[in-house]
Amino acid sequence: MMPHQSFNNEAVSNRHKLLELLADGRFHSGQELGRTLSVSRAAIWKSLRSLAACGLSITSVKGRGYCLECPMEFLSRARLLETLDHRVVDGVSKLTVFTEVDSTNQFLLDRINQADFHGHVVLAEYQSAGRGRHGNLWLSPYGSGISLSLGWEFTTPPAAMGIISLALGVAVVETLCEFGINNVGLKWPNDILHNRDKLGGILVEMRGELAGPSRLVMGIGINYSLPRKQALVPGRKVTDIAAIADPLPSRNVFTARLVSRIMEMLMTFDNSRIPNLLERWRQHDCIKGETVTLETAGGPIMGEVAGIDESGSLLLRVNDQVKSYTSGEISLRLGR
Ligand code: BTN
Numbered sequence: 001m002m003p004h005q006s007f008n009n010e011a012v013s014n015r016h017k018l019l020e021l022l023a024d025g026r027f028h029s030g031q032e033l034g035r036t037l038s039v040s041r042a043a044i045w046k047s048l049r050s051l052a053a054c055g056l057s058i059t060s061v062k063g064r065g066y067c068l069e070c071p072m073e074f075l076s077r078a079r080l081l082e083t084l085d086h087r088v089v090d091g092v093s094k095l096t097v098f099t100e101v102d103s104t105n106q107f108l109l110d111r112i113n114q115a116d117f118h119g120h121v122v123l124a125e126y127q128s129a130g131r132g133r134h135g136n137l138w139l140s141p142y143g144s145g146i147s148l149s150l151g152w153e154f155t156t157p158p159a160a161m162g163i164i165s166l167a168l169g170v171a172v173v174e175t176l177c178e179f180g181i182n183n184v185g186l187k188w189p190n191d192i193l194h195n196r197d198k199l200g201g202i203l204v205e206m207r208g209e210l211a212g213p214s215r216l217v218m219g220i221g222i223n224y225s226l227p228r229k230q231a232l233v234p235g236r237k238v239t240d241i242a243a244i245a246d247p248l249p250s251r252n253v254f255t256a257r258l259v260s261r262i263m264e265m266l267m268t269f270d271n272s273r274i275p276n277l278l279e280r281w282r283q284h285d286c287i288k289g290e291t292v293t294l295e296t297a298g299g300p301i302m303g304e305v306a307g308i309d310e311s312g313s314l315l316l317r318v319n320d321q322v323k324s325y326t327s328g329e330i331s332l333r334l335g336r
Pocket of ligand 1: 102103104105106127129130131132133134136138146147148149191200201202203218219220221222
């Protein structure tokens with residue numbers, strides 16, 4: 001495995017070093033921070049402002065200094081590697097942990113033709129241009145989420161590419177269960193929800209031919225421990241692992257387990273099938289039986305969710321007829 005890349009430039013490196021000092025969740029004076037990092041207090045102030053712009057909540061108290069809302073556990077390549085399941089280690093061609101990057105998915109898409117693309121795992125503490133589905137932004141404050149992408153080549157691509165994204169949803173939910181977080185569900189195609197609040201999402205992107213080998217970038221974003229000011233905004237409908245887990249799993253251990261599960265699934269991907277995948281997905285379907293609106297390219301369709309079919313498409317009962325849909329965005333009715 002190749003060494004990881006880390007700091008993209010000096011400003012990013014300074015920002016991260018400052019955060020490393022604040023990661024204990026205690027107060028640190030501007031003077032102490034400046035002295036430790038051998039920079040002026042003005043430079044510390046500038047870095048603190050840029051960390052706040054990355055979504056972090058930093059408290060400043062006169063006479064005491066600055067502190068983070070709660071201690072932060074950084075991703076560590078060494079800890080990730082030692083926690084990865086030994087059966088999948090050989091499948092990881094490269095593990096890159098960024099402090100900051102535009103988008104882990106974009107990083108891999110830019111390297112889609114490289115020899116080590118297959119099995120390359122990319123993680124970031126912060127994405128400045130994280131992407132969500134349907135052209136949305138995926139915003140995750142510095143160090144508060146799990147932003148993960150994996151490059152994979154399928155020599156025999158699955159009959160329906162949507163299956164891959166369902167498989168990733170199953171891997172996330174099964175990893176959560178492993179840590180005792182059982183009440184999380186999947187909303188087709190791949191939102192990860194707790195009650196109705198969004199815990200995470202999946203974005204699979206591909207280049208290449210539909211026939212023959214396909215290279216896919218699989219991106220997963222999970223809210224791990226958001227600044228409380230953001231997580232608790234009424235009506236924002238987001239949640240994080242910190243709010244629903246007891247105890248909170250280590251960020252490194254959780255991430256390594258998730259990568260292990262995904263790799264295990266993909267490495268045993270046999271003849272375009274993942275064992276019992278649809279049954280496993282159905283067990284966690286949290287919107288079956290609900291009346292929803294499906295936003296499609298052809299306009300909104302209202303119906304009752306009847307589950308998923310054998311190709312992973314959504315089944316919707318519309319005027320007593322069950323129809324299947326391969327794409328679209330489901331909106332749930334409010335107030336339930
Ligand atoms: C969604 O809209 O629900 C999908 C969100 C996917 C976000 C992840 S974070 C890691 C990877 N890199 C990106 O830019 N997006 C995905």
